[in-house]
Amino acid sequence: MRIVCIGGGPAGLYFGLLMKKANPSHQVSVVERNRPYDTFGWGVVFSDATMENMRVWDPKTAEEIEVAFNHWDDIEVLIKGRRMRTTGHGFVGIGRKRLLNILQKRCEDLGVELVFEREVDSDTEFPDADLIIACDGVNSKLRNKYQAAFEPDMVVRPNRYIWLGTEKNFDAFTFDFRRTEHGWFQAHVYKFDDKTSTFIVETTEETLLAHGLDTATPDESVAFCEKIFAEVLDGEPLLTNARHLRGSAWLNFNRLICGKWSHFNGKSHVVLMGDAAHTAHFAIGSGTKLALEDAIELTRQFDKFGHTADKIPQVLAAYEEVRRVDVARIQNAARNAMEWFEVVGSRYADTLEPEQFMYSLLTRSQRISHENLRLRDKLWLEGYERWYAQRCGLNVEPGQRPTPPMFTPYRVRGVTLANRIVMSPMAMYSAVDGVPNDFHLVHLGSRAMGGAGLVFGEMTCVSPDARITPGCLGLWNDEQAKAWQRVVDFIHTTPAKAGIQLGHAGRKGSTRLAWEGIDQPLLKDNWPLISASNGSYLAGAPAAREMTRADMDRVKADFVAATKRAAAIGFDVLELHCAHGYLLSAFLSPLTNKRTDEYGGSHENRARYPLEVFNAMRAVWPEDRPMSVRLSCHDWTEGGNTPEDAAIFSQMFKDAGADLVDCSSGQVDKAEQPVYGRLFQTPFADKIRNEIGIATIAVGAIFEADHANSIIAAGRADLCAVARPHLADPAWTLHEAAKIGVKTVPWPKQYYSGKAQYETNIERAAATQPQR
Structure with missing residues (x-):
């Protein structure tokens, strides 16, 4: 095949040499605008895993890189006068120059043609090419030529950074955070040869x-940067690269995602690779990793299907299918890390103590979890767990394993939860006339016995017409209160606390049981x-009418009456449901609130009635018991509420006396397009907790102890609500404790023999696993 790589960066050079090595009969050229053995920039960084991959595909290149690279295991964090370090x-x-020189030399040795000082404006300059690799960077001319085919989505991120160097020798990947009178600056620092380190300084546009x-x-x-970071520089100057600093010294990072990576121009197949196809923020240092692994995967697919031109369509289809998964994973992690640094000053640096700040930094991308940190640096993590447990009032004896964060107690007003796990409210549609029955006693009671610190019943309706379905629970009469009393009394025989969520279905009411047609x-x-x-929630469904003031007064009175009953029953925590498109949520969202009176329009007006209800409930709810508010923190629909709106509403509820915000999202409009994923709603809890200063409950795709420990330890939320895993396993909390080797969490005394057997089985299974 005739292969032309446009751009002499890591992607083009490495793909060129791999293909030439795989089949010497290929005619491969790499065309670069710069002079031979000339480049700009400082150091690049990639992981041990990428290095292992390179050893497999071209041991000679890997060997030369290994001789030239600097390897380190430590991360050091400097903030507020503290210097903290972890390893592993x-x-x-x-x-960068050394890496490219190694790749250029390897290309020459294998017979790859290197063409320098040639600016390529179009793929038509190579009419004889079977395959053209467009690896000409984030501003790729070839990608821009075929925008309709490649569907690029370029977003300019808000933070600004300057890429510098220094001859100070740093022996750890160093993050230095410095506060000025106008805001925070952070430095990302790492050594890349025996005398030089990369020194990236980042800040917000406002600062x-x-x-x-x-x-x-x-x-x-x-x-300016030398002055700000004088302490860590120890008198060494910062170095610039004149070519890098053409124009403005402070740059914005461009996040790029492309809908497609290949296009047939009538003669040649044009393929995007490296930064021309996708970018990853320097916060996780994966741009070079992505480029090299792009080259590896495309070569792998040619090895699989055949190194001939007629196989190119199959190769490219398979390449994109396989590669997109890993690239999406890396880009998602890079986005998380990037967004962490974009808000570090407003959200974390001022609010978190240095120990927790460092944990938050280490887990910012969500690729590193709590147990992964234990594998990397057990000593550091257990030191952090000890600090966190003591901060929660636990006494940790020397030599004793600290209590993991999810199993630490949590106190709010006069209520102390035994741990941070909440059984989330989940509709069961199994009541008759709103009355809890034996099913609810067993359902909620078994989860209380299963170890959850707080057990919520499903959304409990405040009147017959407040129900979603005829099977919904209620608390509008004494018969219901008596049945609830039985459930709460049983929960209180366990270490768990009992929570009730009061709500009104609004326009989403009068529907069938879920298994008979959800929302129908x-x-x-x-x-x-x-x-x-x-308006109606579903097209063609019966429409709700706009509430009058008399309706508002009646519904508010219903909420107050239910609150009084809940207090008398002995519920420990009361939650007001203002999410998921139900009545009070419908007031908050501009998608469902079209009013022109004082209850529509601005944030203040849209929140006016939900706050009236909350204030009336708080006035009759015992002072020593907490209240939470469940919010849809993102409507996932154009024109709907966003996390910024949710933060505004959270401040209002906080000012009204709310103790927690239960951070959910969606279900307000059927046109929603949620972005699902592991812990996909936790960022809402993180934002509200650390920007508004109110405790939060994280929900959504939390299904193992590692998730909960990571969220709680990083200060992203105070409690974790677990829903579907609790349906599958009533003893989810106890079982997760056993899985991570925590034996101090109490089981019901009747189940002690089962506890011992369960823990033994886990230990036996672990012993049979191959050692890594």
């Missing part, structure tokens, strides 16, 4: 402008619906 993280650093750095010359910017209207015996505005 495994990075490889090498100068940059406040310091006048937008109009500063490169030399003035460098002098009843076929008979319907009841009239009310909502913030006229």
Whole structure:
């Protein structure tokens, strides 16, 4: 085949040499705009795993890189006068110029044609090529030529950074955070050869402008950074690369995702690779990793299907199918890390103590979890767990394993939860006339026995017409209260606390049981619906009418009456349901609130009625018992509420006396397009907790102890609500404790023999696993 790589970066060079090595009959050219053995930039970093991959595909290149690279395991964090270090993280650093020189030399040895000082404007310059690799960077001319085919999505991120170097020798990947009178600056520092380190300085646009750095010359910017980071530099100057600093010294990171990576131009197949196809923020140092592994995977697919031109369509289809999964995973982690640094000043640096700040930093991408940290640096993690447990009032004896964060107690007002796990409210649709029955006693009681610190019943309706379905629970009469009393009394025989969530279905009411047609209207015996505005949740379903002031007064009175009953029954925690498109949520969202009176329009107006209800409930709910509010923190629909709106509403509820915000999302509009994934709703809890300063409950795709420990330890939420895993396993909390080797969590005394057997079985299974 005739192969042309446009761009002489890591992707083009490595793909060129791999293909030439795989089949010497290929005619391979790499075309680069710069001069031979000339490049700009400082060091690049990639993981041990990428290095292992390279050893498999071209041992000679890997060997030369290993001789030149600097390897380190430590991460050091400097903040608020503290210097903290952890080990076991495994990075490889090498100068960009040195890496490219090694790849260029290997290409020459294998017979790859290297063409320098040639600017390529179009793929038509190579009419004889079977395959053209467009690896010409984030501003790729070839990608821009075929935008309709490649579907690029480029987003300019808000933070600004300057890429510098220093001859100070850093022996750890160092993060240094410095507060100025206008905001925070952070430095990302790592060594890439025996005398030089990369030194990236990052800050927000607002802080940059406040310091006048937008109009500063490169030399003035460098002098400013030297002053800010004088302590860590120890008198060493910061170095610039004149070519890198053309124009503004402070850059914005461009996040790029492409809908497609290949295009047939009529003669040649054009394929995007490296930064031309996707970018990954420097916060996790994976740009070079992605480029090299792109090259490896495309070569792998040619090895699989055959090194001939007629196989190119099959190869490219398989390449994109396989590679997109890993690239999406890396880009997702890079996005998490990038967003962490974008808000580090407003969300973490001022609010978290240094120990927790460091934990948050280490787990910022969500690729490193609690138990992964234990594998990397057990001593550091157990030291952190000890600090966290003591902060929660636990006494940790010397030599004793500290209590993991999810099993630490949590106190709010006069209520102390035994641990941080909440059984989330989940509709069971099994009541008759709103009355809890034997099913609810067993269902909720078994989860209380299963170890959860707080057990919520499903959304409990405050009137017959507040129900979602005829099978929903209620608390509008004494018969229901008596049945609830039986459930709560049983929960209180366990270490768990009992929570009740009060709500009103609004326009989503009068529907069938879930297994008979979720959200579908009843076929008979319907009841009239009310909502913030006229309209229906499903097209063609009965419409709700807009609430009048008389309706508001009646519904508010219903909530107050149910609150009084809940207090008398002895519920420990009361939650007001303002999420998922139900009545009070419908007031909060502009998608469902079209009112033109004082209850519609602005945030203040849309929250007016939900706050009226909350205030009336808080007034009759015991002072020593907490109240939470469940919010849809993202409507996932154009024109709907976003996390910024949720933060505004959270501040309002906090000011009204709410103790927690239960951070869910969606289910407000059928046109929603949620972005699902592991812990996909936790960022909402993180934002509200650390920006608004109110405790939060994280929900959504939390299904193992590692998730809960990571969330709680990082201060992303105070409690974790677990839903579907609790349906599958009533003793989820006890079982997760056993899986991570925690034997101090009490089981019901009747089950002690089962506890011993369960823990033994886990130990036996672990012993039979192959050692890594």
